[in-house]
Amino acid sequence: MNTADLGLPVDVPSTALFTDQYELTMLRAALKAGTAGRRSVFEVFTRRLPDGRRYGVVAGTGRVLDAVENFRFDPGVLGFLREKNIVDGQTLDWLAGYRFSGDIWGYPEGEVYFPGSPIMRVEGSFAECVLLETVILSILNHDSAIAAAASRMSSAAGDRPLIEMGARRTHELAAVAASRAAYVGGFASTSDLAAGFRYNIPTVGTSAHAFTLLHDSERDAFRAQVDSLGGGTTLLVDTYDVAEAVRTAVETAGPELGAVRIDSGDLLLVAHRVRQQLDELGATDTKIIVTSDLDEYAIASLAAAPVDAYGVGTQLVTGSGHPTASMVYKLVARATSADPKAPLVPVAKKSSGGKTSIGGRKWAARRLDEYGVAEAEVVGTGQVPAELADRQLLVPLVEGGEVIAREPLDVVRDRHAAARAGLPLSATQLSRGEPVLPTEYAHGPSGS
Numbered sequence: 001m002n003t004a005d006l007g008l009p010v011d012v013p014s015t016a017l018f019t020d021q022y023e024l025t026m027l028r029a030a031l032k033a034g035t036a037g038r039r040s041v042f043e044v045f046t047r048r049l050p051d052g053r054r055y056g057v058v059a060g061t062g063r064v065l066d067a068v069e070n071f072r073f074d075p076g077v078l079g080f081l082r083e084k085n086i087v088d089g090q091t092l093d094w095l096a097g098y099r100f101s102g103d104i105w106g107y108p109e110g111e112v113y114f115p116g117s118p119i120m121r122v123e124g125s126f127a128e129c130v131l132l133e134t135v136i137l138s139i140l141n142h143d144s145a146i147a148a149a150a151s152r153m154s155s156a157a158g159d160r161p162l163i164e165m166g167a168r169r170t171h172e173l174a175a176v177a178a179s180r181a182a183y184v185g186g187f188a189s190t191s192d193l194a195a196g197f198r199y200n201i202p203t204v205g206t207s208a209h210a211f212t213l214l215h216d217s218e219r220d221a222f223r224a225q226v227d228s229l230g231g232g233t234t235l236l237v238d239t240y241d242v243a244e245a246v247r248t249a250v251e252t253a254g255p256e257l258g259a260v261r262i263d264s265g266d267l268l269l270v271a272h273r274v275r276q277q278l279d280e281l282g283a284t285d286t287k288i289i290v291t292s293d294l295d296e297y298a299i300a301s302l303a304a305a306p307v308d309a310y311g312v313g314t315q316l317v318t319g320s321g322h323p324t325a326s327m328v329y330k331l332v333a334r335a336t337s338a339d340p341k342a343p344l345v346p347v348a349k350k351s352s353g354g355k356t357s358i359g360g361r362k363w364a365a366r367r368l369d370e371y372g373v374a375e376a377e378v379v380g381t382g383q384v385p386a387e388l389a390d391r392q393l394l395v396p397l398v399e400g401g402e403v404i405a406r407e408p409l410d411v412v413r414d415r416h417a418a419a420r421a422g423l424p425l426s427a428t429q430l431s432r433g434e435p436v437l438p439t440e441y442a443h444g445p446s447g448s
Contacts, residue, residue: 015067016077019134027127028091036127037338041361044120044329050322052432057151058119059181060143061109065403067135068100100128104398110184110416114377116439118362133329141327143181145319150185155428156300161188161309163204166317178317184412199409212239222252232258246274250281259287268305275306295320296430330357365391374422380442
């Protein structure tokens with residue numbers, strides 16, 4: 001099964017080399033040592049949220065499923081590895097038949113998470129699981145960072161829609177992933193056609209300042225755009241004089257003009273003046289869209305302004321100052337031998353500098369208070385307490401190597417809105433603070 005099964009038009013190419021060399025050299029050594037086949041459990045988590053953030057957002061899960069499904073070593077890739085002497089013949093033979101055959105569990109995409117949350121759990125042989133580390137982290141770290149910024153922005157925007165328009169501010173492929181993550185976080189549309197094509201996200205866009213400058217007058221530019229796109233279009237009114245442009249826009253398109261866009265200046269002041277002018281000209285239904293390097297704080301500052309929609313670029317695709325979610329992929333349990341019946345034992349890194357991890361195959365649940373509001377993220381090993389059995393967070397994503405949980409992006413977007421709404425009200429405050437939920441360990445920090 002691939003994304004085409006959801007009616008999406010583009011398949012993902014092989015992801016086998018979206019990895020670090022040491023994944024393959026570890027595999028080579030483990031095959032030689034006879035430990036590559038040991039059943040293993042890896043978990044993705046973060047030790048901390050970005051400074052001042054109240055919650056994280058799980059995003060990129062659907063892309064991870066695509067990546068795992070397309071993790072294949074074709075002849076060209078194998079030839080490269082042979083030519084560069086990265087692995088030996090035994091390892092090349094093993095890689096030629098690589099297909100992930102294990103299980104993956106995870107927080108459903110769109111869910112929120114906190115420090116220590118086992119966001120994703122990958123189970124199988126050491127060999128097949130270790131190869132997926134880099135590509136899984138690459139996707140989840142990027143997409144979750146963008147989705148978290150998008151969530152804060154959509155919370156600040158309230159009922160006003162947000163347009164993602166950051167493609168020109170990041171790598172061309174990252175831009176597509178960013179559009180997807182932004183949609184998960186609450187954005188309504190994107191300017192990036194590749195994202196619309198790949199993920200069926202609504203696309204929008206009309207014109208830039210270059211179009212106005214192309215014509216002999218602003219009126220000529222507006223007339224050309226209206227003649228082509230109709231009176232419901234959005235006209236950019238800050239190329240020259242805003243008040244004159246608004247007057248010309250309404251004269252050209254009539255009072256049914258769809259919207260005007262403001263891309264510079266004191267947006268709060270200009271928005272009020274433009275709204276008053278539009279109303280005086282009879283264009284009472286014409287909307288006002290503002291852009292100009294917005295972030296969640298700027299959006300919040302415009303809450304009282306007569307603004308109908310926001311366009312966000314740079315700050316969104318860079319995670320609003322936090323371009324990664326700092327997730328890690330750690331081995332937390334492994335079998336005592338390659339025997340499929342061998343018991344799992346917890347393992348954990350012990351080091352200074354805050355980089356310790358907790359061993360054991362974990363479950364996670366969210367405890368609610370008497371009002372149905374989340375009050376704690378509970379993480380543990382072993383038996384799940386009866387009172388939390390129906391509050392577990394991890395769901396099966398891949399079973400026996402087969403993807404079983406691919407879902408439409410609108411479902412993910414709605415899930416995030418519901419998950420955020422279930423947090424304490426302080427979760428959406430933009431002031432710096434600690435995670436809105438504490439993480440409690442059911443069996444203590446030893447994970448025993």
